[in-house]
Amino acid sequence: MDFSIIDWQPIWITLKLAVITVSVLLLIGTPVAWWLAHTPSRARVWVEAVVALPLVLPPTVLGFYLLIALGANGVIGGPFQSVTGSSLAFSFAGLVIASTLYSFPFVVQPLQGAFEAAGKTYLEAAWSLRASKWDAFFSVASPMAVRGYLTATVLGFAHTVGEFGVVLMVGGNIPGKTKVVSIAIYDHVEALEYSQAHWLSGGLLLFSFIVLLIVYAFNRRLPVHVS
Amino acid sequence: MSTIQSRFRIQYKQFHLDTELEFPDEGVTVVFGRSGSGKTTLLRCLAGLERSPTGYMRFGDSVWQDESQNKFVPVHRRPIGMVFQEARLFPHLTVRDNLNYGYRRITPDHRKITFGQVADLMDLHPLLERRPQKLSGGEQQRVAIGRALLTSPRLLLLDEPLANLDAQRKQDILPFLIRLRKEMKLPIVYVTHSLGEVLQLVDTLILLQEGKSVATGPANEVLSRLDLAGKTGPSTVGSVLTTTVAGHEAEFGLTRVQYRDQSLYIPEQPLEVGSPLRVHLLAQDISIALGKSETPTSVLNLLPATILEIGPTDPKGSSVNLKLDVGEPILATITRKSLAHLKLKPGMQVYATVKAVKMVHEIEGY
Secondary structure (H helix, E strand, O other): OOHHHOOHHHHHHHHHHHHHHHHHHHHHHHHHHHHHHHOOOOOHHHHHHHHHHHHHOOHHHHHHHHHHHHOOOOOOHHHHHHHHOOOOOOOHHHHHHHHHHHHHHHHHHHHHHHHHHHOOHHHHHHHHOOOOHHHHHHHHHHHHOHHHHHHHHHHHHHHHHHOOHHHHHHHOOOOOOOOOHHHHHHHHHHOOOHHHHHHHHHHHHHHHHHHHHHHHHHHHHOOOOOO | OOEEEEEEEEEOOOOEEEEEEEEEOOOEEEEEOOOOOOHHHHHHHHHOOOOOOOOEEEEOOEEEEEHHHOEEOOHHHOOEEEEOOOOOOOOOOOHHHHHHHHHOOOOHHHOOOOHHHHHHHOOOHHHOOOOHHHOOHHHHHHHHHHHHHOOOOOEEEEEOOOOOOOHHHHHHHHHHHHHHHHHOOOOEEEEEOOHHHHOOOOOEEEEEEOOEEEEEEEHHHHHOOHHHHHHOOOOOOEEEEEEEEEEEEHHHOEEEEEEOOEEEEEEOOOOOOOOEEEEEEEHHHEEEEOOOOOOOOOOOEEEEEEEEEEOOOOOOOOEEEEEEEOOOEEEEEEEHHHHHHOOOOOOOEEEEEEOOOEOOOOOOOO
């Protein structure tokens, strides 16, 4: 078997992108999901609709707007460039921003569902037992939402690994920088390099299946059952 | 004597609470009312889980809420223990970790009760390593009470802790509550819609109706007030007597209890001589005789009484309530016809015959 024909670089970039994106998503997604689960505000439905937009928009539409926003004259790219001197568009950092937005609903929705299922009742019990709001969040709400976190992590990770349109538009296709597996496969097929395409596609397929298998098996064994 | 003082006004769409209260910060204070009367909201206000925009609350010397000074002590800084209707045990923790949750969060010098003491008091040792989901409803409530006690609270708030339990489980929990009242010097506020369930516990009674408190005071005083008789429903109109077990007549299945210098026969109770026991005398079970009958009767309980007050008569109804002094104030319900026939007047010396004495647990309702 000749492994030398596999181009490892896109694989590492893809994994790096997915890990960083999921970390950022969990960090940002948790407070958003928490707010959506508990706010009585009328603004909630508006925020929910915005969060869900990437689910229905064609990736090219999102990619197009992101490209403009991240560009040298864009609302994000402009200030970034004047501070750091480098461009966000066609960079790895730009890719992280794009992936974060694109996978946002896949992380926020499971978390919101988990927080809503646990409700406020257990938090009240924790407060009455001397736990501050932060303490109650970390010692009661988040452990009770552990299934939600697992689902959010896996979906966010898998969705980032699987994206194509947005990364192509925002990241370009720069080998060693922004070229991820899905784009590498596309390139191989274009160049009629079917055996390389087979290796990458088969690998991605196997990887995705194993991850899902582990998650479903693990999910059944988790002790928390909240009706 | 120091007190708990509160003033809460909360306006929701379907419901409002508007109460001003002052009650002793010792013993068991029962907040009694129908569902929707605002009793749970009142308890949540006391706990700090609801915030009345103009509210005020003082516990002994410490003010926990005074909106005029913009002061509001958040829940987790109040030295309270709260037990909810549904036990709300944390499902991701074992019973032991549930019990330790609050205990670990108070500084060691504030711990007035140990894990072992609580486990003994609530009989929790066999449950410690189990998950809350695997416990029966009664066991869950015992853990919830234990968990609250382990924060060494200065005020214990109970929100219908027996409401979700069947009659048998209620019987299982009640002795623990009675033990709690006896062994810990801890003021308790107990919300319920079932007076029978708390008759052995209650010291002070707060009667809540449509968001307003209609009466506050020592339980027997409130229960024997004629103007409130119609408001508590026929199955609870009556009085509570605090008695002592004086002896048993096992061959007849009777127990004799004493209060002041009077005694009453009640169905036999599994209690030692000298034990305190509260009995509930339902007004509908008490009738009046003008003198001790010359002819033998089957009535065992005959108490000399003075008529204190005659309640308002409803021209459409057939009955009327009387307030009698039998050493303690009690109520009796008789027919208007008897009232006229016997020419009863306040101040008259009569005899009250007690047909039955309801024990706690038997009366449900309102």
